[in-house]
Amino acid sequence: MVYRRTESATQRLADKRARILKAARELVAEGGWSAAQVDNVAVKAGVATGTVYRYWSAKAELCAEIVASVSSREVSIAKAIADADGSPVEKLQSAIRTFASRALRGRRLAYALIAEPVDPEVETVRLDYRAQLAHCFERILREGIMRGVFPRLDPAVAAACIVGAFMEALVGPLAPAKGTGARADRHLIEQITQFCLRASVGAPE
């Protein structure tokens, strides 16, 4: 008598896995990595502590999966922009604006994923994400330089500067997560975009 999982049973498992993952992600989004203790996650997911270890062999793996799943979405968006048609200026502007506005929608999560350090294992995944993101900017910059519309600059350094600039301006000073309202957010995004654009392109509008 071999136990064979029904389709619905498999589904239930997957659901539970997803539920735990979601709970963990939400905790990170609310209070950063330190809020995502295994016990907390379990409680929030309506599950026992040990159950978490049925799906991930260690906490670090769970965290890594959160980083990977959330950030892969962001990176693919950035890639799409970099690959699209259009002038480098437009693309750069679009990439910065898009990324900034998306990050603002979940500041705490964005901070946790971009800046807040974690276990070395998770760190690897996170740095990879950041590198990929920077790489998207780098490609756009490089294109602009080749076409002669951007001034001569080291694309790698400039890309890092761009990433750093909105990291700090968006999620850095907001550590106490002040909800400043949509109006202020728009202003912030606009200013950051201007800053990076001017730095990369030379002239603003």
Add this chain to the structure above:
Amino acid sequence: MVYRRTESATQRLADKRARILKAARELVAEGGWSAAQVDNVAVKAGVATGTVYRYWSAKAELCAEIVASVSSREVSIAKAIADADGSPVEKLQSAIRTFASRALRGRRLAYALIAEPVDPEVETVRLDYRAQLAHCFERILREGIMRGVFPRLDPAVAAACIVGAFMEALVGPLAPAKGTGARADRHLIEQITQFCLRASVGAPE
């Protein structure tokens, strides 16, 4: 019979205090905050664990003092530049270059002081430092805008962008502390300066 410390005894105490502080700072400079465990610090300072608590009531206080002492020097330098005579462009350039080159001399320490999170208590001190630093840039920017030599931009946001830009470009990608040599360092500093300058001033050279 009242015990009164001799001058030399007081001196010895101060020396020991300084020695412990230095040991802790060096550990942070080598391996970040996590390397500065109380036991490690004590060993490095040639002192027993408990002795540390004779000079600081908690580890957080020791850490806070490290942050404060190192960063106050940096801030005062930045302030001096902001206060000096000269055109805003020159001052901005000088401030960025100075800060970047100083940070590069001790990347790991710079990272720990600028970016790496710690206990909330220490965090307060660190954020204060970062805010002061940003404020120096903000003042220079504001002056440039008032004089009409800088384009219109939100000085607070731009200052945050500047700080973030070199934070990322200088100490961000260097997590594995790659010693790239003086030549590469100079290039890096030059590029970052250009980037920030162009963003703030409009035209590069």
Add this chain to the structure above:
DNA sequence: CGAAGGAATGAACCGAGGTTCACTATCAAA
């Protein structure tokens, strides 16, 4: 229904690291 095996449980375990404290060593005043 009943056996078999996977899924879930949560209390106990364990290591890491900060902190304490009873004790010893040292120093200055009498």
Add this chain to the structure above:
DNA sequence: TTTGATAGTGAACCTCGGTTCATTCCTTCG
């Protein structure tokens, strides 16, 4: 030299969080 007070010691303690595992629950299949 004795004595009162401070400095120094380091093993033990405590807390926090991740991990384990003996036990129980639940689902499938004969």
